[in-house]
Amino acid sequence: MRMSLRAALVSVAAALGLAATSVVPAQAASGFDRCPQGRFCVFDGADGQGAMVTYTAPQSNLGSWRSRASSVINRTGYGEACLYSRTDYEALGSHAVVVSIHGSGGLNLSDYQDSDSRLDNNLGSVRWAHTLRECEGRAEPVDWSYTEVPDNGPAQAFGDLNRDGRPDLLHRSYVGRLWFLPGGSTGKLIGGGWKSMTALTRHGDLNGDGTEDLLARDTAGKLWMYPGNGRGSFGERRLIGGGWNSMSRLQAAGDLTGDGKGDLLARDTGGKLWMYPGNGRGNFGNRMMIGTGGWRSFTTLIGIGDVDRDGHPDLLAAKNGDYADVRVYHGLNGGRLAPGVNVTYAEDSDALF
Ligand SMILES: [Ca+2]
Numbered sequence: 001m002r003m004s005l006r007a008a009l010v011s012v013a014a015a016l017g018l019a020a021t022s023v024v025p026a027q028a029a030s031g032f033d034r035c036p037q038g039r040f041c042v043f044d045g046a047d048g049q050g051a052m053v054t055y056t057a058p059q060s061n062l063g064s065w066r067s068r069a070s071s072v073i074n075r076t077g078y079g080e081a082c083l084y085s086r087t088d089y090e091a092l093g094s095h096a097v098v099v100s101i102h103g104s105g106g107l108n109l110s111d112y113q114d115s116d117s118r119l120d121n122n123l124g125s126v127r128w129a130h131t132l133r134e135c136e137g138r139a140e141p142v143d144w145s146y147t148e149v150p151d152n153g154p155a156q157a158f159g160d161l162n163r164d165g166r167p168d169l170l171h172r173s174y175v176g177r178l179w180f181l182p183g184g185s186t187g188k189l190i191g192g193g194w195k196s197m198t199a200l201t202r203h204g205d206l207n208g209d210g211t212e213d214l215l216a217r218d219t220a221g222k223l224w225m226y227p228g229n230g231r232g233s234f235g236e237r238r239l240i241g242g243g244w245n246s247m248s249r250l251q252a253a254g255d256l257t258g259d260g261k262g263d264l265l266a267r268d269t270g271g272k273l274w275m276y277p278g279n280g281r282g283n284f285g286n287r288m289m290i291g292t293g294g295w296r297s298f299t300t301l302i303g304i305g306d307v308d309r310d311g312h313p314d315l316l317a318a319k320n321g322d323y324a325d326v327r328v329y330h331g332l333n334g335g336r337l338a339p340g341v342n343v344t345y346a347e348d349s350d351a352l353f
């Protein structure tokens with residue numbers, strides 16, 4: 001039997017959280033207070049009393065502590081924790097008790113049992129995550145789909161990684177897995193380890209083979225190009241160069257120079273705006289400063305195509321939270337920009353894409 005008591009536990013956690021913030025005379029830590037930040041703590045007594053064991057990683061098998069655990073507290077920093085009477089996070093089958101807890105209050109396991117099974121002195125495994133979905137172990141990724149999907153059509157130059165004519169998404173989970181979402185409630189795992197990337201932007205075709213590619217910056221400031229294989233995944237990455245940590249924003253913006261090859265916009269930490277013209281071979285030509293300063297305040301940069309139909313692609317810039325100042329920068333020869341022109345944008349918006 002599977003028991004889901006999340007709603008009840010939310011209220012328990014809230015009540016305990018309230019108690020923890022009340023004024024308590026200075027004294028040595030006791031009970032749940034002994035659990036250090038960053039840990040998941042299990043106690044062999046109720047209310048955080050008795051012996052304590054602490055964990056920094058999810059436990060598929062609590063071993064000797066399985067038969068000792070009587071109370072727990074989640075101080076991992078993750079908002080959700082799942083407790084299983086069985087090992088290996090087993091939620092199915094008879095006599096399985098699964099409890100999802102939200103928040104950081106301490107819990108007595110004796111509160112959660114039914115006639116068939118219990119958690120008290122029977123805690124088989126425990127894990128935690130940022131989202132309930134990940135905690136409960138449902139398959140990533142998020143469910144993204146759209147209706148009225150047309151039949152397969154010609155590949156799109158932008159936003160179509162598997163060349164079926166339909167737009168698709170990339171999704172990075174909290175644990176750093178990158179997923180390809182083709183838009184039909186399914187997903188394909190591209191791989192792990194993407195948490196170390198500090199910027200990701202899709203770019204259209206960078207290497208001239210007709211498939212959309214991906215740019216990613218790592219924590220060391222190296223910029224990598226991941227060539228799309230046209231099937232929703234990527235071939236072996238290629239280093240574009242280092243020193244990209246001086247950029248506070250990387251933004252694919254389509255073809256700004258008008259040569260049919262996708263270009264990249266980058267705003268440096270000093271507020272200058274740079275345009276990196278794609279060379280169609282997986283790298284960029286010499287960058288060009290197209291904004292001498294003051295671009296730090298613009299949080300939104302969008303390659304919106306050619307709004308005035310003069311044959312030069314144009315750029316829209318806006319400041320988050322201040323949509324009274326939205327500007328269009330008309331493209332000039334060679335990817336340069338004319339001075340910005342204010343456009344009317346009356347809506348109060350949280351974000352503009
Ligand atoms: Ca597609």
Ligand SMILES: [Ca+2]
Nearest residue numbers: 205206207211
């Ligand atoms: Ca490509």
Ligand SMILES: [Ca+2]
Nearest residue numbers: 255257259261
């Ligand atoms: Ca170009």
Ligand SMILES: [Ca+2]
Nearest residue numbers: 306308310312
């Ligand atoms: Ca134009």
